[in-house]
Amino acid sequence: MDEKILVTRSSIPPYEEYIEAIKPLWExxxxxxxxxxxxxxxxxxxxxxxxxxxxxMVNGHxxxxxxxxxxxxxxxxxxxxxxxxxxxxxxxxxxxRLKPVFCDVKRSDGTIDETKIEGLITENTVAILPVxxxxxxxxxxxxxxxxxxxxxxxxxxxxxxxxxxxxxxxIGSYGDASIFSFHATKVFNTxxxxxxxxxxxxxxxxxxxxxxxxxxxxxxxxxVGANAKMNEFAAVMGLCNLKHIDTAIEERRLRYERYxxxxxxxxxxxxxxDKQGVKKNYGYFPILVGEDCARTRDxxxxxxxxRKIYARKYFYPLTSDQICFENKYKNIDLRNARQLSKEVLxxxxxxxxxxxxxxxxxxxxS
Ligand SMILES: *Cc1c(COP(=O)(O)O)cnc(C)c1O
Numbered sequence: 001m002d003e004k005i006l007v008t009r010s011s012i013p014p015y016e017e018y019i020e021a022i023k024p025l026w027e028x029x030x031x032x033x034x035x036x037x038x039x040x041x042x043x044x045x046x047x048x049x050x051x052x053x054x055x056x057m058v059n060g061h062x063x064x065x066x067x068x069x070x071x072x073x074x075x076x077x078x079x080x081x082x083x084x085x086x087x088x089x090x091x092x093x094x095x096x097r098l099k100p101v102f103c104d105v106k107r108s109d110g111t112i113d114e115t116k117i118e119g120l121i122t123e124n125t126v127a128i129l130p131v132x133x134x135x136x137x138x139x140x141x142x143x144x145x146x147x148x149x150x151x152x153x154x155x156x157x158x159x160x161x162x163x164x165x166x167x168x169x170x171i172g173s174y175g176d177a178s179i180f181s182f183h184a185t186k187v188f189n190t191x192x193x194x195x196x197x198x199x200x201x202x203x204x205x206x207x208x209x210x211x212x213x214x215x216x217x218x219x220x221x222x223x224v225g226a227n228a229k230m231n232e233f234a235a236v237m238g239l240c241n242l243k244h245i246d247t248a249i250e251e252r253r254l255r256y257e258r259y260x261x262x263x264x265x266x267x268x269x270x271x272x273x274d275k276q277g278v279k280k281n282y283g284y285f286p287i288l289v290g291e292d293c294a295r296t297r298d299x300x301x302x303x304x305x306x307r308k309i310y311a312r313k314y315f316y317p318l319t320s321d322q323i324c325f326e327n328k329y330k331n332i333d334l335r336n337a338r339q340l341s342k343e344v345l346x347x348x349x350x351x352x353x354x355x356x357x358x359x360x361x362x363x364x365x366s
Contacts, residue, residue: 005357007312009350010184011248013240021236030232034212037235041190044242048163049180050170051197055207056235060159060181060194062228064092066210067177067196070203071153073098073126080120080152081129082112083320083329084337089131089157090319101125102320102329105337108273110134110286110344113336114142121146127153132161132171133315134284134346137275140166140174147175155179158197162188163249165279172197182238187252187283188245190238193230251351252282258355259285259347262362268293269365270343285349286314287365288340297345303364309348316341 012018025031032038038056046054057063068079075097081089083102093100101120106113112130128147130138138156147154154175158164162180164171172178172195182193196207209216214223241248263269270288289297297313304311318341320329347361 003308005309005348005353005361007310007346007348008185009352010189011187011241011244011351013237013244017243018237018240021240022233025232025236032229032231034229035232035235037232037239038230041230041235041238041242044239045195048242048245049172049195049197050165051172051178052199053197053201053204054172055196055198055204055211056230057194057196057211058228058230058234059192060179060183060186061088061092062211062226063179063181063194063196064088064155064157065095066207066226066228067155067179067198068092068096068098068127068129069210070196070206071127071155071176073153076124077126078122078124079127079129080112080117080125082131082133082337083318083334084110084315084340085131085133085157085319086159086315087319087322088159089129090322090325093129098126099124100320100329102318102332102334102337104334105133105340107336107340109136109275110272110340111136111138112143114139114146117143117146118150121150121152125150125152127155129155129157131157131159132164134272134286135160135164135281136272137161137164137166137171137278144175153177159186159194160283161281162186162283163245163279163281167277170197173199176200177203182234187249187281188238188241190230190234190241193234193238248351249281252349253280255349255353255355255358256282256285258358259349259362262359263287263365266293266362266366282349284314285347286344287347288343289345290343297343300365301345304361307360307364309361309364311348312346313341314344314346316344
């Protein structure tokens with residue numbers, strides 16, 4: 001009863017399975033640099049994610065930084081994005097010497113409010129960078145329409161959206177590129193890892209250069225690339241985890257639905273809206289603590305924490321409000337995002353979470 005319950009727990013394959021799978025590395029001595037397992041995982045994920053092209057990376061953040069870099073935007077150009085996300089989304093824009101332009105989100109699902117994008121477009125706008133936050137799918141159709149009209153690129157942060165299908169297509173096949181995170185805390189992990197998915201075949205070579213110092217052959221460097229390669233131990237972890245991913249998602253679904261059942265009639269507790277045509281991954285269980293709830297979000301957070309249940313205030317504060325940006329964005333009208341960031345609480349959800357633990361958590365929330 002006294003055991004800590006964290007918001008998530010990493011998925012790992014059976015010990016023997018991983019140990020067996022890494023054994024060949026002691027024969028080949030090939031530990032990284034686009035090895036056999038890297039290539040195998042790239043092929044398998046392309047199929048699983050149902051995307052035209054994929055490029056594996058060392059983590060989700062570098063996937064996003066390099067996906068942006070690959071678009072060759074002029075320095076100082078503007079990227080319309082959401083502040084209701086993990087800090088990585090905003091950092092990737094700023095670290096590319098571009099300017100984030102924060103757009104408000106929708107109360108209903110926390111994704112970028114597509115009706116407010118057009119009003120933010122200037123002659124310096126080059127891209128839209130929305131986030132499928134918690135696996136809630138953005139209004140892809142409207143966003144693409146705006147992008148087409150104004151000749152903007154669309155790069156989706158799909159870090160929460162592993163394995164999602166939307167209208168029978170892999171979520172990573174929309175826009176000019178999408179990025180995924182395979183961090184230990186995500187639905188699918190390679191310990192640390194990530195990927196860019198896209199349609200344009202030429203982007204594959206470009207991303208390959210960007211993640212490998214721009215090296216072409218032994219004596220030739222053609223571009224100023226970074227180092228963002230996925231190593232073989234990570235790739236093997238991915239191959240092992242991928243064998244169990246459908247079970248893992250199914251186990252999450254059962255727990256997600258148990259939460260819904262127990263909390264659906266609790267006054268003041270709300271859920272994000274479901275979207276038609278989405279095959280979900282049940283990565284997170286966020287609740288919204290409304291003003292009509294007996295407790296505030298922070299009171300609920302503390303109440304759980306006192307019992308060693310570590311729910312998380314994802315995403316509070318907004319990325320635009322972080323001190324690293326020195327109040328630059330404090331006065332922007334982001335009312336829905338601000339409201340959500342005060343109301344949201346992500347409850348523990350992972351494969352091995354006991355139903356009895358879920359019942360206990362829900363008792364505390366009620
Ligand atoms: C996890 C995450 C990232 C970064 O991924 P890493 O693999 O941790 O580098 C980016 N965006 C969002 C929304 C995330 O949740």
